[in-house]
Amino acid sequence: xxxxxxxxxxxxxxxxxxxARQAVLEILTQANRHLTPAAVYRKxxxxxxxxxxxxxxRTLDLLVELGYIRRIHFADxxxxxxxxxxxxxxxxxxxxxxxxxxxxxxxxxxLMKSLQAKTGFEISVHVLELMGLCPECRAKSRAPKRKK
Amino acid sequence: xxxxxxxxxxxxxxxxxxxARQAVLEILTQANRHLTPAAVYRKxxxxxxxxxxxxxxRTLDLLVELGYIRRIHFADxxxxxxxxxxxxxxxxxxxxxxxxxxxxxxxxxxLMKSLQAKTGFEISVHVLELMGLCPECRAKSRAPKRKK
DNA sequence: TCTCCAATTGAAAATAATTTTCAATTACGG
DNA sequence: CCGTAATTGAAAATTATTTTCAATTGGAGA
Ligand SMILES: [Mn+2]
Ligand SMILES: [Mn+2]
Ligand SMILES: [Zn+2]
Ligand SMILES: [Zn+2]
Numbered sequence: 001x002x003x004x005x006x007x008x009x010x011x012x013x014x015x016x017x018x019x020a021r022q023a024v025l026e027i028l029t030q031a032n033r034h035l036t037p038a039a040v041y042r043k044x045x046x047x048x049x050x051x052x053x054x055x056x057x058r059t060l061d062l063l064v065e066l067g068y069i070r071r072i073h074f075a076d077x078x079x080x081x082x083x084x085x086x087x088x089x090x091x092x093x094x095x096x097x098x099x100x101x102x103x104x105x106x107x108x109x110x111l112m113k114s115l116q117a118k119t120g121f122e123i124s125v126h127v128l129e130l131m132g133l134c135p136e137c138r139a140k141s142r143a144p145k146r147k148k
Numbered sequence: 149x150x151x152x153x154x155x156x157x158x159x160x161x162x163x164x165x166x167x168a169r170q171a172v173l174e175i176l177t178q179a180n181r182h183l184t185p186a187a188v189y190r191k192x193x194x195x196x197x198x199x200x201x202x203x204x205x206r207t208l209d210l211l212v213e214l215g216y217i218r219r220i221h222f223a224d225x226x227x228x229x230x231x232x233x234x235x236x237x238x239x240x241x242x243x244x245x246x247x248x249x250x251x252x253x254x255x256x257x258x259l260m261k262s263l264q265a266k267t268g269f270e271i272s273v274h275v276l277e278l279m280g281l282c283p284e285c286r287a288k289s290r291a292p293k294r295k296k
Numbered sequence: 297t298c299t300c301c302a303a304t305t306g307a308a309a310a311t312a313a314t315t316t317t318c319a320a321t322t323a324c325g326g
Numbered sequence: 327c328c329g330t331a332a333t334t335g336a337a338a339a340t341t342a343t344t345t346t347c348a349a350t351t352g353g354a355g356a
Contacts, residue, residue: 016303016352037342052306057343064223073221073275075212079342092269101267107259112278119249120283121240127221127277130260135268164323164332185313200335205314227313 009066023048024059025068025083033098034072034080034091072100073129094134096141101134157214171196172207173216173231181246182220182228182239220248221277242282244289249282 006025007017023044028035035043041056060081063069067087072080082091082100092101112123133141154173155165171192176183183191189204208229211217215235220228230239230248240249260271281289 011353014303018304018352020305050306054307054344055305058304071223073226075219078221078226092263092267092271094269095272101269103263103267105259111253111255115240115251115278119240119251120286121242121249121278121280122286123240123278123280124243125279127275127279128256129275130263130269130271131273131275132269132271138268138270159324162332166323166333168334198335202315202336203334206333 006066006068013066015062019048020044020051020055021059021062023051024056025063028063028069028081028083031083032100034082034093034100035098036077036080040081073127090128090130092130092132094137095131096133096137099134099136154214154216161214163210167196168192168199168203169207169210171199172204173211176211176217176229176231179231180248182230182241182248183246184225184228188229221275238276238278240278240280242285243279244281244285247282247284 006021010017010021024040026047027040027044031043037053037056037060040060041051041053044056045051060069064071064081068084069081070084070089070091072082072091072093074080080098082093082102085102086104088106089102089104090106092103093099094101106126106128108126108128112126115121116123154169158165158169172188174195175188175192179191185201185204185208188208189199189201192204193199208217212219212229216232217229218232218237218239220230220239220241222228228246230241230250233250234252236254237250237252238254240251241247242249254274254276256274256276260274263269264271
């Protein structure tokens with residue numbers, strides 16, 4: 001996941017390691033939460049002022065392709081991104097603060113087997129995303145409301 | 149799922165049963181596949197020429213809210229909709245023809261329990277979507293390629 | 297270290313997608 | 327039927343995303 005690995009992966013695809021790419025990945029990796037393209041742009045621009053929004057869009061696509069980040073889907077206001085550490089990871093997202101926790105072991109084998117048998121579909125991809133309250137936001141929401 | 153049920157559900161929310169709403173739901177229910185807002189508009193407009201795209205967007209939101217349809221997410225070109233028969237249904241989508249097969253019993257209890265314990269998150273919502281080839285498209289893709 | 301060139305970039309413009317406005321219309325409880 | 331809140335669709339406004347293209351840059355190879 002570090003710069004070296006990225007550089008390596010990029011080389012394999014005949015792509016270059018650029019400041020723009022480093023900035024975008026860095027932002028998402030350190031954010032520990034999901035971010036929209038616009039938010040990534042805003043934050044990354046601080047580290048690398050010359051950055052353009054177009055490049056952010058292109059970079060997000062690239063990083064998804066390489067598996068460094070994943071697209072998060074919401075009921076409304078779709079399209080946010082979160083960093084991934086695992087090759088096959090999913091996210092557990094806090095609906096209040098946006099924190100995105102990665103998890104693997106999405107054990108869907110049994111379900112998929114049974115569905116393949118029942119429907120004849122040949123399943124190749126799955127999208128799994130869990131949403132709720134992170135421990136911190138959970139505590140806050142329980143705490144007695146203060147003034148007003 | 150029929151008109152009567154819809155009328156009833158709408159009444160509970162102080163909403164009216166209109167031709168536009170009937171047209172949109174009918175299209176999605178009979179389509180047996182996922183459709184983008186624009187596609188729904190195109191098709192529904194045939195049954196009800198006076199229909200406006202704005203209304204389609206509003207209606208899709210409403211139907212999702214009432215649980216008659218569900219939003220389908222794709223890696224790219226997000227945002228399609230598919231009808232649902234079950235209160236808690238997910239979709240198995242064919243990546244070639246778009247056919248959307250509904251399934252319930254998404255048995256994620258064990259996974260969620262384990263994650264709640266491990267992370268402290270209080271999980272309340274989950275998004276699960278499976279993609280692959282439907283039996284028909286599967287057969288076609290296997291069949292020897294013809295001319296050219 | 298220097299060269300060369302494919303890959304990359306960002307501004308601007310073009311598109312696509314979605315939402316807001318608002319005056320006219322319609323569903324439906326009474 | 328009436329009265330009225332809900333709905334509608336055209337047009338305009340916003341937002342989101344993609345395309346263009348000339349200038350710049352990373353990095354493989356000399
Ligand atoms: Mn989505
Ligand atoms: Mn489920
Ligand atoms: Zn939180
Ligand atoms: Zn198919």
